[in-house]
Amino acid sequence: MIKTFDIKIPLILLLNLLYVFILSTLNTEISPYVYVMLPAVFIVPPALFLNFAPAMFVVAFSALINEVVMPVRTGLVCALWLVCAYVVHNQRFRFRNFDTFSIISLMLVLNFCILFLYALLLPNGCAGVAEYFYRVAIDISISSAVLIAVAKFTVSLPADIMRFLGADISVAEGD
Amino acid sequence: MAWRDVSSVRNLAIFLCAIAACVLAPSVVRHFVDGLFEEFRAPIDAIPSQLNDLGKYWSLHSNSKRSLIEAGRDLARINSAYELKMLENKNLQDRVARYEDILNLPPEDSYKFEVARIARRDINAWWQQMVIRKGRVHGIKEGYAVIYSGGVVGRIAKANLYTSVVELVSSRNFRMAAHFDGEDRPVIYQGAGAVSLQDAKGEVRDVPGDVRASVSEPRLLVTSALTGTFPEGIRIGEVVDLSLGADGLFKSGTVRLGRALSTLREVTVLIPISEIGK
Structure with missing residues (x-):
């Protein structure tokens, strides 16, 4: 599966764990009003920078860790994230130059699709259907606004850290 | 190249600050505000519910005299049924009090x-x-x-x-x-x-x-x-x-x-x- 050790794997894994921590803290404080969900942040960097098997491993691990803090069907969430990671990984060369607009578009579309599927496949208790869709709409809108602010940052952060450590990384060439 | 390095360090610093804020901010903020935010936003929670009550009040206000008379008549019937229930309830309470008195029981905790x-x-x-x-x-x-x-x-x-x-x-x-x-x-x-x-x-x-x-x-x-x-x-x-x-x-x-x-x-x-x- 993973033929050679790649420092990017533990780095992106660690970053994803820290994102889980940041989002959990944020959501613990603000969840009575809105719930920020950013699955794209966990999927796009590994799918762009890592080879196929490590990318799938990191995304699956992140999905399971991410869903531990939220009592929903983790298997389904993990499968959904893996499908999205597969799609992004196959299209990674289109985002080789890390153009800000294309990265934000990619993450927004990915995030919206995942949240929409969450809303359809993983409905959680609510006072009624109307209230549920109102809440989902608010969550998706706020999550998208937050994502626009952090999308480029989260994609460039692994590259920035590697550059700080003295190595340049780019879109994965393997597989 | 130098600008890219500066940008890398800046991004890394922002990320570390975000983590530090997540570790420290919630407890520090809670320590200082301690429910102040909840008290401040309490009217925001209550206003939609109170507006709903007000809307219901005005919708009832616009009812015709005929429907009000009918509602009053229905209420009078329900009230008389409740009055009977209240009498029954009072008798039962008196009986419980008498038993407690006879058996020397402490009065039951009530709410x-x-x-x-x-x-x-x-x-x-x-x-x-x-x-x-x-x-x-x-x-x-x-x-x-x-x-x-x-x-x-x-x-x-x-x-x-x-x-x-x-x-x-x-x-x-x-x-x-x-x-x-x-x-x-x-x-x-x-x-x-x-x-x-x-x-x-x-x-x-x-x-x-x-x-x-x-x-x-x-x-x-x-x-x-x-x-x-x-x-x-x-x-x-x-x-x-x-x-x-x-x-x-x-x-x-x-x-x-x-x-x-x-x-x-x-x-x-x-x-x-x-x-x-x-």
Whole structure:
């Protein structure tokens, strides 16, 4: 599966764990009003920078860790994230130059699709259907606004850290 | 190249600051504001609910005289039925008092019923709670029981000045001693957390092995006085399945809670008489 050790794997894994921590803290404080969900942040960097098997491993691990803090069907969430990671990984060369607009578009579309599927496949208790869709709409809108602010940052952060450590990384060439 | 290095260090610094903020900020902010935010935004929660009440009042105000007369006549009939019930209730209370006097029993702990309207509902994967429009000024404190006509609603998790947060019976954080109707062996009830729309569930554990329940023959689970906050015998839900645990001694199963939980408009907070005035 993973033929050679790649420092990017533990780095992106660690970053994803820290994102889980940041989002959990944020959501613990603000969840009575809105719930920020950013699955794209966990999927796009590994799918762009890592080879196929490590990318799938990191995304699956992140999905399971991410869903531990939220009592929903983790298997389904993990499968959904893996499908999205597969799609992004196959299209990674289109985002080789890390153009800000294309990265934000990619993450927004990915995030919206995942949240929409969450809303359809993983409905959680609510006072009624109307209230549920109102809440989902608010969550998706706020999550998208937050994502626009952090999308480029989260994609460039692994590259920035590697550059700080003295190595340049780019879109994965393997597989 | 130098600019790229500066940008890398800046991004890294921002990220580290974000992590530091997540570690330190929540406790520091809570330490300084300590509920100030909740008090400040309490009117924001209450306004939609109060506007709803006002809307209902004006819609009733526009009713014709004829419909008001009819409603008054219906109310008069209901009132006379309630008057009979009140007489019956008073006789029963007198009888209980006489028995207590004869048997030299201490008076039973009783509760003051504080009816409160629901201002906001947070029923999602993260929280299972609701905000009611009464708080500390009405004598409500943390831990008090909250019920409705169909049984247990939850427990007061936080009492602000004019609002209170109720931890719902379906929440993972809600756990209490209970027993089956008609039995006195205690079992443990816990909320099951987020489930599908309008389908609140809980779990029951430490059920003796001889107790049976199924969808066709559900068993009623009621509160136990062992909890301290809830009076004896208030309905929690129906146990619809029980299976033997890994230890082979006790059973555990699913509790089906009332469907009205997610559509409630009013609840009752039970304030122990002994606590009033403290």
